[in-house]
Amino acid sequence: MLTIPPLPTYTHKDMAAAALPKQQHVVVYDKSSTTDGHGIRFRTDYPVPTTPGRKQVLVRVHAAGLNPVDFKMPSVPVLGWMRRGKPIGYDFSGEVIRMGRGLAQQEEATGSGSIGLGDAVYGRCNGSVAEYVVVDVSSLARKPGRLSHEQAAALPTAGLSGLQALREGGMQKGARVLVIGASGGCGHLGVQMAKAMGAARVVGICSAANAKLARDCGADRVIAYDDPLNSSSSSSSSNSNNDVDVGVGGGDSVEESNNSAIAEALAEESEPFDLIYDTVASADACDHSYEAEVRPMLRNGCTYVMLNGGASDWRRRLTRAAIGYNAERKHTHLVIAATRAEDLKKMATMADEGTLNPIIQQVIDTENVSEAFAFLKSRRVKGKLVVRTVRCPRSDV
Numbered sequence: 213m214l215t216i217p218p219l220p221t222y223t224h225k226d227m228a229a230a231a232l233p234k235q236q237h238v239v240v241y242d243k244s245s246t247t248d249g250h251g252i253r254f255r256t257d258y259p260v261p262t263t264p265g266r267k268q269v270l271v272r273v274h275a276a277g278l279n280p281v282d283f284k285m286p287s288v289p290v291l292g293w294m295r296r297g298k299p300i301g302y303d304f305s306g307e308v309i310r311m312g313r314g315l316a317q318q319e320e321a322t323g324s325g326s327i328g329l330g331d332a333v334y335g336r337c338n339g340s341v342a343e344y345v346v347v348d349v350s351s352l353a354r355k356p357g358r359l360s361h362e363q364a365a366a367l368p369t370a371g372l373s374g375l376q377a378l379r380e381g382g383m384q385k386g387a388r389v390l391v392i393g394a395s396g397g398c399g400h401l402g403v404q405m406a407k408a409m410g411a412a413r414v415v416g417i418c419s420a421a422n423a424k425l426a427r428d429c430g431a432d433r434v435i436a437y438d439d440p441l442n443s444s445s446s447s448s449s450s451n452s453n454n455d456v457d458v459g460v461g462g463g464d465s466v467e468e469s470n471n472s473a474i475a476e477a478l479a480e481e482s483e484p485f486d487l488i489y490d491t492v493a494s495a496d497a498c499d500h501s502y503e504a505e506v507r508p509m510l511r512n513g514c515t516y517v518m519l520n521g522g523a524s525d526w527r528r529r530l531t532r533a534a535i536g537y538n539a540e541r542k543h544t545h546l547v548i549a550a551t552r553a554e555d556l557k558k559m560a561t562m563a564d565e566g567t568l569n570p571i572i573q574q575v576i577d578t579e580n581v582s583e584a585f586a587f588l589k590s591r592r593v594k595g596k597l598v599v600r601t602v603r604c605p606r607s608d609v
């Protein structure tokens with residue numbers, strides 16, 4: 213008779229005592245890399261981080277989420293220089309395998325709640341496209357149990373941006389919200405969160421091809437920027453739930469968008485918006501700004517929140533951050549997502565309740581991140597791209 217040996221069980225003590233490998237697989241910023249045109253390089257010999265500090269834990273990363281900031285980082289002054297040769301990425305999901313000394317006493321002070329060895333956690337750190345990362349406990353929370361590591365890794369940056377943008381934009385129950393870029397990483401989660409936070413109506417702008425995705429996230433109406441005339445003429449029931457005002461997708465470039473037709477389509481809304489969440493405008497010429505067309509649809513005194521903007525908006529925002537003086541344009545706020553354990557916990561609760569469901573277009577292996585970068589740069593991602601950082605079977609388990 214075949215006897216199946218019992219599976220080994222690992223206690224937290226075993227986990228803490230287990231030897232770590234000396235080297236790990238990561239993707240680093242490498243300007244001189246000739247292997248791809250993205251300034252990144254896959255390495256199999258990057259040192260595994262040392263023991264975590266007092267307010268830190270060592271996490272074995274299972275998955276890492278990608279964001280546009282990852283490919284923009286090399287051109288960010290100072291920060292880009294500081295990250296040279298270091299692993300890319302911010303978002304991670306994984307398990308705690310080492311605790312910093314004296315952490316138990318600090319748990320409450322850091323707001324992370326009780327996190328222990330073996331716990332599944334998710335959050336943000338510098339260099340998440342790695343197998344092991346050291347993370348401040350103030351930058352993580354327990355992984356939502358309902359989500360896989362891949363789904364949880366898709367949440368931090370895009371989710372925190374959405375949550376904080378809606379909050380800072382004065383989101384209230386019953387609000388009417390416009391989400392520009394409703395199918396991207398930040399946009400699709402913004403639509404879901406606005407609904408979860410009690411929005412009475414959410415209208416999304418994205419391409420015709422992704423209208424269904426935005427509607428599935430909860431958008432009551434979708435206006436296709438690449439077919440706005442069609443959307444405008446077909447929106448006879450703009451106040452009913454789940455209108456999808458799109459036709460057959462036309463082009464996919466900004467140049468082909470018809471802004472006055474978007475304004476026309478929006479004018480069919482029975483009331484102005486209480487909040488506009490713009491995830492598309494940026495300093496890059498390829499990222500279109502809808503502000504001129506949509507701002508007239510914003511209720512007097514309400515806020516236009518954006519995640520990116522032109523040079524002058526960034527100057528104003530950074531002045532505000534540096535000296536506290538609000539130099540931003542009136543009723544306009546450029547949100548800079550902050551890593552807060554309490555917000556990560558709030559998102560985990562939303563995910564466990566089923567109101568937050570990150571959509572992942574593709575899960576990529578660490579060695580193929582440059583392909584993901586090319587896709588990310590195209591600005592055509594539906595939801596999120598996630599890197600599977602865990603190796604199966606792991607050589608070190």
Ligand SMILES: NC(=O)c1ccc[n+]([C@@H]2O[C@H](COP(=O)([O-])OP(=O)(O)OC[C@H]3O[C@@H](n4cnc5c(N)ncnc54)[C@H](OP(=O)(O)O)[C@@H]3O)[C@@H](O)[C@H]2O)c1
Nearest residue numbers: 280393395396397398418419422519520547548549592593
């Ligand atoms: N300030 C912060 O803290 C912060 C945090 C996170 C992100 N950001 C910034 O916010 C922006 C969005 O980030 P993300 O992660 O959501 O990016 P993303 O996933 O790359 O967003 C791409 C989405 O934008 C949509 N899009 C592209 N062109 C559009 C157009 N002309 N009109 C309407 N939608 C358009 C695309 O939808 P279609 O394919 O349907 O066209 C695509 O789904 C980026 O600039 C990023 O750097 C800032």
